[in-house]
Amino acid sequence: MRLRLPADAAAKALGAEAVAAAVLREAAARGIEVELTRTGTRGMIWLEPLLELETPEGRTGFGPLLPGEVAALFDVGFGDHPKALGLVEEIPWFAKQTRLTFARCGRIDPLSLVEYGADGGLAGLRRALGMTGEEIVAEVTESGLRGRGGAGFPTGIKWDTVRKAGGPRKYIVCNADEGDSGTFADRMLMEGDPFSLIEGMAIAGLGTGAEKGFVYLRSEYPDAIAVITRAVEIARGAGILGDDVLGSGRAFDMEIRVGAGAYVCGEETSLLNSLEGKRGVVRAKPPLPALEGAFGKPTVVNNVISLATVPVIFERGAAHYRDFGLGRSRGTIPLQIAGNVARGGLFETAFGMPLGEIVEEIGGGTRSGRPVKAVQVGGPLGAYFGPDRFDTPFGYEEFDGQGGLIGHAGLVVFDDSADMGQLARFAMEFCAVESCGKCTPCRIGAVRGVETIDRIRAGDAAAIPLLEDLCETMRDGSLCALGGFTPYPVLSALRLAPEDFAPEREAAE
Numbered sequence: 001m002r003l004r005l006p007a008d009a010a011a012k013a014l015g016a017e018a019v020a021a022a023v024l025r026e027a028a029a030r031g032i033e034v035e036l037t038r039t040g041t042r043g044m045i046w047l048e049p050l051l052e053l054e055t056p057e058g059r060t061g062f063g064p065l066l067p068g069e070v071a072a073l074f075d076v077g078f079g080d081h082p083k084a085l086g087l088v089e090e091i092p093w094f095a096k097q098t099r100l101t102f103a104r105c106g107r108i109d110p111l112s113l114v115e116y117g118a119d120g121g122l123a124g125l126r127r128a129l130g131m132t133g134e135e136i137v138a139e140v141t142e143s144g145l146r147g148r149g150g151a152g153f154p155t156g157i158k159w160d161t162v163r164k165a166g167g168p169r170k171y172i173v174c175n176a177d178e179g180d181s182g183t184f185a186d187r188m189l190m191e192g193d194p195f196s197l198i199e200g201m202a203i204a205g206l207g208t209g210a211e212k213g214f215v216y217l218r219s220e221y222p223d224a225i226a227v228i229t230r231a232v233e234i235a236r237g238a239g240i241l242g243d244d245v246l247g248s249g250r251a252f253d254m255e256i257r258v259g260a261g262a263y264v265c266g267e268e269t270s271l272l273n274s275l276e277g278k279r280g281v282v283r284a285k286p287p288l289p290a291l292e293g294a295f296g297k298p299t300v301v302n303n304v305i306s307l308a309t310v311p312v313i314f315e316r317g318a319a320h321y322r323d324f325g326l327g328r329s330r331g332t333i334p335l336q337i338a339g340n341v342a343r344g345g346l347f348e349t350a351f352g353m354p355l356g357e358i359v360e361e362i363g364g365g366t367r368s369g370r371p372v373k374a375v376q377v378g379g380p381l382g383a384y385f386g387p388d389r390f391d392t393p394f395g396y397e398e399f400d401g402q403g404g405l406i407g408h409a410g411l412v413v414f415d416d417s418a419d420m421g422q423l424a425r426f427a428m429e430f431c432a433v434e435s436c437g438k439c440t441p442c443r444i445g446a447v448r449g450v451e452t453i454d455r456i457r458a459g460d461a462a463a464i465p466l467l468e469d470l471c472e473t474m475r476d477g478s479l480c481a482l483g484g485f486t487p488y489p490v491l492s493a494l495r496l497a498p499e500d501f502a503p504e505r506e507a508a509e
Contacts, residue, residue, distance in 0.1 A: 060078070171299040190304065213252065272294050329398075333394065439478055
C-alpha cells in the first residue's frame, strides 16, 4: 500500500505528523506493509492533512484527516469513509487550476531526483545547456515572464542587463524573504519542489554568465530551510551544481543564506546588504543591482516563483507559457487565498480571472458566512478592494488602474465586521515598526500617520486632508516600497469605508 502525506509546514500545523504516526502505528498493528512518502502540499489547505492512496486510477484522497479517524480508514480498506474525497486531481477546486510552476507540488517526494526527473524535471536545464547566454535570455524575454515578487518587472530585461554587464564575477540571488501577510507560495514551493528553484537558478546563471547563486530566506521558515539546504546538497552530489553542470563543462553553484526576518529585507537592496553581513537598510538607486549588486558585482535578484517558473518555459517553450494570461500579464499566477475565507490555499491560474470570482467562487466567500467587505491584495502594503471592484481582472496593469497592486499575489479576505479605520492604522503602525530608518518619509511619516489616524478617529475630521497629504509625501518621497506603498491600504480603506474612521465606530468598540 503506497500512501502520500504532506510534510509541508501548513499541513504539519494542522496535525499531519500525528496522522503520519497514526497511519504507521495502525499498519504495524494490522501487519499491513505501508510505504508512506512525505510530499509537499497540493495547496488545498482547508483539506489538510490530506492523505492520498495510490491506485491504478490515480490518487484518491482523504481529508482533512484526524489521527482518531485513521483506524476506521483501515477498517473500510480505504474505501467508503466520511473523509473520502475521490480522485484528488478531480476535486473541482484543484481541477480548475492551470498548474505550471506548481505542477509537481504535492505529487512528488521533494527530495527525490528520480521522481523530479520522471515528472519533467531537468529537461529545461538540459535544453538551456545547448543554448548561448543570449539565446537563453531571449527565450525568457519572449515568454513575457515578469517578477512575481511584487514589482512585476520583465525578467528578460533584468537578465539581459546582467548578461551585458562587464566584470569577471556575477551573481544570481533568489529573494525568498516572503514576509507579506497571507502569502506562502515561496515556502510551499521550497518545501514541495525545491529542485525546480535550483534548476531555474542554474538556467539564470547560464544565461547571464553568473557562476554563483544565493537563496536568501527568513529564519521563520525552518522547514523550508531544511528542505532547500538538503536539495542543494543532493543536486551538487548529482552534478547539477558545481564546476561541471551535467557534464557540460559550465559552472554554477549556490548556497543558502538565512536572514533574521526583517520585513524590509524583502526589498532587493536591503536584502543584498543583509546578504553581505551588513545592516538591512535600503540602498539609494542608481546604481541598480543589475550593475552593482551583491558584493558590488552585477546581480540578478528574482523571486522564488519567477526562478522556479523558468524550467517550465525551457521545457515547454516560451510560446506555450506566453499563451496564458491577458495584456502584458503573461503566464500563470499562484494566488494565495487567506484570511476569513471558506477555502484557503494556493490556486494557480492564468492571469485575467476577475477578483470577485477568485473570492466568491474559488475561495467560497467568507468562513464566517457574513458578506465580504474587503479583500487586501498584495500583502500589508496592498490596497483594499471592496465588492464594487470585484470585476477587476487579475493583472498588473488592471490592478494598477484601480489604485492597487498585485504584489506577491496574496489575498486576505475580510467580512463586514472588519474595522477599516483600525486596519488603516495598522498599516501605518506596521510601516513604523518595520522601517529601516534610511529615509525620513518612511521613518517619520509612518509615526505621524498613526497619530493622524488617531486624531481622525477621535473626531477631528479636519485631519483627513492632512492624512492624504502625508500619504502623498510618503508615496513620492520614500526610497523603497515600504514607505512608498503604505498609502495604498490607508487611502483605499478611507475610500472604501469612511464611516469606519468616525468616532462612533471607535466608541462602539
